Amino acid sequence: ATSLYSRKYLLAFLVKASAFQTTVPTNRAFSRTSNIMSETTKPTLPSEYVVPDVWTFDDPSSSNQPTAGARKEMKLKRGEHDLQLYSLATPNGMKINMLLEELNDLKGIEYDAYKIAFSDLDQFGSDFVAINPNSKIPAMLDTSMDPPLRLFESGSILKYVAEKYDAFIPTDPRDKVEVFNWLFWQVGGAPYIGGGFGHFYKFAPVHIEYAINKFSMETKRQLDVLDKHLEGKTFVVGEQYTIADIAIWPWIMCTIKFYGGKDFLGIDSYKNLMKWYNMIDERPATKRAFRITGFTPDAIAERHSKEDLM
Amino acid sequence: GSFTANKKLNKSSLIFRAGVQFSSTTDKEEAMLEKPEKPSFPPNYTPPKVWTFEEQEGLMGGMNRPTAGARFEKELQKGAHDIQLYSLGTPNGMKVTILLEELVDLIPDFEYDAWKIAIFDLDQFSSGFVDINPNSKIPAMLDTSMDPPLRVFESGNILRYLAEKYQNFLPSDPRKRTETFNWLFWNMASAPFLGGGFGHFYNYAPVNIKYAIDRYTMETKRQLDVLDKQLEGKVYLIGDEITIADFAIWPWMLCIEKFYKADEFLQLESYKNVKR
Numbered sequence: 001a002t003s004l005y006s007r008k009y010l011l012a013f014l015v016k017a018s019a020f021q022t023t024v025p026t027n028r029a030f031s032r033t034s035n036i037m038s039e040t041t042k043p044t045l046p047s048e049y050v051v052p053d054v055w056t057f058d059d060p061s062s063s064n065q066p067t068a069g070a071r072k073e074m075k076l077k078r079g080e081h082d083l084q085l086y087s088l089a090t091p092n093g094m095k096i097n098m099l100l101e102e103l104n105d106l107k108g109i110e111y112d113a114y115k116i117a118f119s120d121l122d123q124f125g126s127d128f129v130a131i132n133p134n135s136k137i138p139a140m141l142d143t144s145m146d147p148p149l150r151l152f153e154s155g156s157i158l159k160y161v162a163e164k165y166d167a168f169i170p171t172d173p174r175d176k177v178e179v180f181n182w183l184f185w186q187v188g189g190a191p192y193i194g195g196g197f198g199h200f201y202k203f204a205p206v207h208i209e210y211a212i213n214k215f216s217m218e219t220k221r222q223l224d225v226l227d228k229h230l231e232g233k234t235f236v237v238g239e240q241y242t243i244a245d246i247a248i249w250p251w252i253m254c255t256i257k258f259y260g261g262k263d264f265l266g267i268d269s270y271k272n273l274m275k276w277y278n279m280i281d282e283r284p285a286t287k288r289a290f291r292i293t294g295f296t297p298d299a300i301a302e303r304h305s306k307e308d309l310m
Numbered sequence: 311g312s313f314t315a316n317k318k319l320n321k322s323s324l325i326f327r328a329g330v331q332f333s334s335t336t337d338k339e340e341a342m343l344e345k346p347e348k349p350s351f352p353p354n355y356t357p358p359k360v361w362t363f364e365e366q367e368g369l370m371g372g373m374n375r376p377t378a379g380a381r382f383e384k385e386l387q388k389g390a391h392d393i394q395l396y397s398l399g400t401p402n403g404m405k406v407t408i409l410l411e412e413l414v415d416l417i418p419d420f421e422y423d424a425w426k427i428a429i430f431d432l433d434q435f436s437s438g439f440v441d442i443n444p445n446s447k448i449p450a451m452l453d454t455s456m457d458p459p460l461r462v463f464e465s466g467n468i469l470r471y472l473a474e475k476y477q478n479f480l481p482s483d484p485r486k487r488t489e490t491f492n493w494l495f496w497n498m499a500s501a502p503f504l505g506g507g508f509g510h511f512y513n514y515a516p517v518n519i520k521y522a523i524d525r526y527t528m529e530t531k532r533q534l535d536v537l538d539k540q541l542e543g544k545v546y547l548i549g550d551e552i553t554i555a556d557f558a559i560w561p562w563m564l565c566i567e568k569f570y571k572a573d574e575f576l577q578l579e580s581y582k583n584v585k586r
Contacts, residue, residue: 044518045351051518055527055575066531068539134496134536149488153495160488177460177471184464185445187495191502199525207350207357210515211522216361218506220376225445228379264361 045208063121068133074125078143079112079304083161086116086128087138089294091194092154094250096138097289099158099243103165104306105285113303115293155187158243168243175238182236182244190251192218198259216265219255223270226252230272234279241280249280351519371516373432379440386438388454389423393472396427396439397449401505401569402465404561406449409469409554413476420476466498469554479554489548493540493555501562503529513570527576530566534581541583 044050057066078084085100087093103109116122116137123135132139132152140151142164151157159180162169170176196215200208226248229236236244252273255261268274280286288309291299300308350356363376388394395410397403413420427433427448434446443450443463451468452459453475462471470491473480481487507526511519537559540547547555563584567573579585 042516042518045520049518049520051512051523051575053574054577055524055531057524057528064528064532066528066535068532068535133540134500145485149485150492151488152492153499155495155498156488156491159491174456174460177462177467180467180470181461181463184467184470184498187499188464188466188502189445191499192506195503195507201357204521205348206521207348207355208519208521209350209352209355210517210519212357213361213364213366214510217363217374217376220361220363221374221378224376225378229444263359264357266360 063118068135069124070126070129071121071124072126074122074127076125076127076131077112077114077302078141081111081304082142082144083109083111084141084143084148085111085113085138085293086131086140087113087293088116088118089290089292089299090137091190091250091254092136093138093293094253094289095154095247096140096157096161097292098246098249098286099161099168101285101288101292102241102246102283103161103167106167107165109165110305111303113292115301153187155183155247158183158247162243168241168246170238170240170242172238178237179242179244183247186244186247186251189222193222193251193255197261198254201261201264202259219261220265223252223265223267223273227270227273230276233272233276235276245276245280249277249286252277253281373430378444378446379435380437381432381435382437384436384438386436386442387425388452389425391422392453392455393422394452394454394459395422395424395449396442396451397424398427398429400448401501401561401565402447403449404564405465405558406451406468406472408557408561409472409479412557413472413478416478417476464498466494466558469494469558473554479552479557481548481551481553486548486551486553490553490555493547494558497555497558497562500533504533504562505565508572509565509570512572512575531576534576534578534584538581538583541586544583 076084076086083100085096087096089097097113100109100111100113104111116128116139122128123132123137128139129135131141131150134152136152138152138154138157140157140161142149142151142160151160159169169179192215196211197219200211200215204211235241236248252267255265256267256277261267290296291309292303293299293301303309366372366374386394386396393410395406397406399407407424410422410424414422427439427450429448433439434443434448439450440446442452442461445463447463449463449465449468451462451471453462453471462468470480480490503526507522508530511522511526515522544550546552547559566576567578573579
């Protein structure tokens with residue numbers, strides 16, 4: 001049987017690795033046609049596949065497209081509170097739900113939340129695209145500003161909201177930097193857990209060993225980074241619950257509950273991680289967060305006040 | 311085609327896995343077991359119940375591990391300036407060196423020390439480096455003007471930290487500042503699909519997998535379109551002033567062209583505002 005990982009690729013990697021210089025390669029540099037490993041000798045899946053010179057795509061019925069922008073006219077609702085959240089309780093959406101519910105517990109902050117239904121392609125509605133041209137949830141408006149201020153990317157929203165209400169970010173300058181170390185770590189790492197591991201292990205229509213191995217390895221590596229960091233700690237930073245914890249937690253939850261990663265990735269072996277995970281799982285705000293624009297039987301599509309969750 | 315469905319179920323392996331839940335197989339459970347497996351590549355591959363590590367071949371594959379932490383004892387070098395940068399000229403490394411060199415141009419007497427972390431020599435797994443960045447990635451930084459020195463990791467956070475410390479390339483106007491962070495975070499979460507997704511499967515993987523190439527090419531082109539539309543009528547990402555959002559995004563555009571040689575494949579020219 002043909003091995004995927006033949007030693008002849010070592011030479012190709014060595015030649016390609018030279019592209020990672022500390023200076024930008026010159027024009028002469030590395031050309032695909034001068035590659036020792038020519039394209040036709042790489043195995044392919046499917047076997048008759050040849051990488052085209054120019055990639056094309058023509059399937060208007062696909063919800064995934066290589067283009068951005070609005071696909072339909074659609075007005076979004078707006079409530080009375082400062083913050084208007086347009087979202088879904090996916091892992092990234094959960095981050096914001098958790099923070100806002102914590103602020104509700106801590107300071108009585110209220111906000112409006114509206115569900116963006118992917119099944120209806122609401123993320124490509126004109127109002128939504130004006131808030132987030134990337135057409136992803138979560139997205140937010142701060143209507144206390146005129147005109148309202150748009151926020152997109154869960155990391156940006158966590159930072160903004162925590163700073164606005166002066167909570168869940170440490171005041172100590174060293175701890176604050178450390179929170180942002182881990183917040184940025186999370187947003188850069190999650191794509192490999194979600195778009196990588198979750199996709200190829202659970203959702204892709206074909207089980208591709210190479211991809212599953214690659215992203216399983218990376219996901220476990222991240223879990224180990226976290227587990228080692230949490231040694232002797234209660235929270236990710238300092239002795240307080242911060243947006244670093246809030247950003248990281250939903251993706252661990254997703255890996256365990258939705259991707260079926262608990263056994264496959266041996267998550268119970270990460271003792272510090274599981275202890276931290278279980279602790280946050282118990283917080284009342286976490287439990288409510290699942291329901292807001294969520295998928296559970298007790299989910300609510302809109303949230304306007306604490307009463308909506310009772 | 312070559313998508314060979316596993317028509318012959320490895321029934322014994324299914325029963326083994328199902329055995330965790332069921333004590334005996336009833337008719338109903340038997341019916342469940344008869345569900346066809348997904349097609350797989352290679353054709354005889356089935357995901358195991360528990361993933362186990364096998365060292366990959368190849369220069370880059372060979373260094374990857376599912377574990378973190380230091381692999382050998384070695385201290386980092388340190389210079390005299392406040393900012394100590396430990397990095398490499400990859401796209402994420404370039405974000406920070408661009409900002410630092412801009413600061414050198416802008417601020418009299420501003421200097422910094424930069425040290426190369428040769429990732430192919432596994433420098434990122436030295437004890438000294440892991441203390442600064444437990445994730446073992448570049449760029450990573452120390453601000454030695456603080457005592458003890460303050461560690462900063464993740465390119466996005468280093469950009470944020472330096473821009474705030476030196477009061478440049480981050481607007482003070484709250485609206486523009488927020489928008490800068492929207493796009494900075496956008497870059498941090500988008501680049502993994504461009505790099506670890508598209509770049510990997512188009513350029514580096516030892517096998518050309520159509521499914522993966524299509525998936526990540528679609529996403530990369532989508533991102534380019536997002537950018538191109540945002541840049542319509544603007545000089546810089548957020549308007550008339552250059553910010554850390556531009557510094558974050560630019561090196562990845564360079565990477566598409568110079569490292570991945572994918573400008574023709576992605577029709578980079580068609581994104582006029584991005585090219586400009």
